[in-house]
Amino acid sequence: MMNLVSLCHITSGFVPRKSYLFVKPRFRRGDLITRLPVLENLNAKRTRRNLRFVPIFCKSYEDTAKVYQEEEIPKAKLIWRAIKLPIYSVALVPLTVGASAAYLETGLVLVRRYVTLMLSSVLIITWLNLSNDVYDFDTGADKNKKESVVNMVGSRSGTLVAAITSLVLGVSGLVWTSWTASNIRAILLLASAILCGYVYQCPPFRLSYQGLGEPLCFAAFGPFATTAFYLLLGTSSEMRQLPLSTRVLSSSLLVGFTTSLILFCSHFHQVEGDLAVGKFSPLVRLGTEKGAFVVRWAIRLLYSMLLVLGLIKILPVSCTLCFLTLPVGNLVSSYVEKHHKENEKIFMAKYYCVRLHALFGAALSLGLVIAR
Structure with a gap:
């Protein structure tokens, strides 16, 4: 090579x-x-x-990514990268944490509604992934990205149609569930979450190119989505209005924080490509060395927030189970700090963040259920 x-x-x-x-x-x-x-x-x-x-x-610079990716990559591995299956945890974690918070407050377990919301959320994430590939292809950000769905199938229009179809089906499921639950607050929160996803990547907004992707991600998957799922899964025919407790809101903040960390770390290996097409992500502005510093302190802040919320009894004591994920958090921090300059290795950082996100969300959900 x-x-x-x-x-x-x-x-x-x-x-x-x-x-x-x-x-x-x-x-x-x-x-x-x-x-x-x-x-x-x-x-x-x-x-x-x-x-x-x-x-x-x-x-020339525009061919750098092509040179870098000239090594043979098995087709199965490219398909796996294109599907981005681990990333779908960002659909399951807000839903599961919201369901656990609803169970803590009401004791309700609405399995059918949970499954409907899960399928709808997966379809929404599919829309986000596919449309992101389409619009990054348009700007040239994914021109030499082999695992881009557009590059793999060879059809921009086909990928866009699939994205829009996923969005329509996903929104239909969310609207139907909200209508069944008679909860207008939930559908407004979910609409806000989807709007964040749209302005994040779709023209004419493309706010991710202005470095606003992480705040939008935090809001969409944290306060908006997690709180909406809590309202829908804690609502029965006898209970129309469920209060928004500090436990729910603090849990949603933790979910949004770990989700944003995934997005932040996914840009480490794309700094040069993003800069070439004018995509000023936080890592383009900071550089990878300062970015690694941010990741280290973000991990520390995450567990500090958990500790404070537990000490002042906003979160149940059982939620301290989340501290069991600390080794994974340290793995993310040390890996990024060690390999932030190596594109062929730092690519894995986002998957370590996904692991942290999923395990932290599972521990938080379990803690909320045990507190019941």
């Missing part, structure tokens, strides 16, 4: 005439070069005669 070096600006050099190398006739700032021997004095014949030339490969 080719070893790449950093972006540089070369104004002079020496290349043998007869070689099997591809060399651009002119170098410009931003060109990517692999080991190019440069002679300060081209008249030094003796030096030139004894110099052994090593392969060079010049590519």
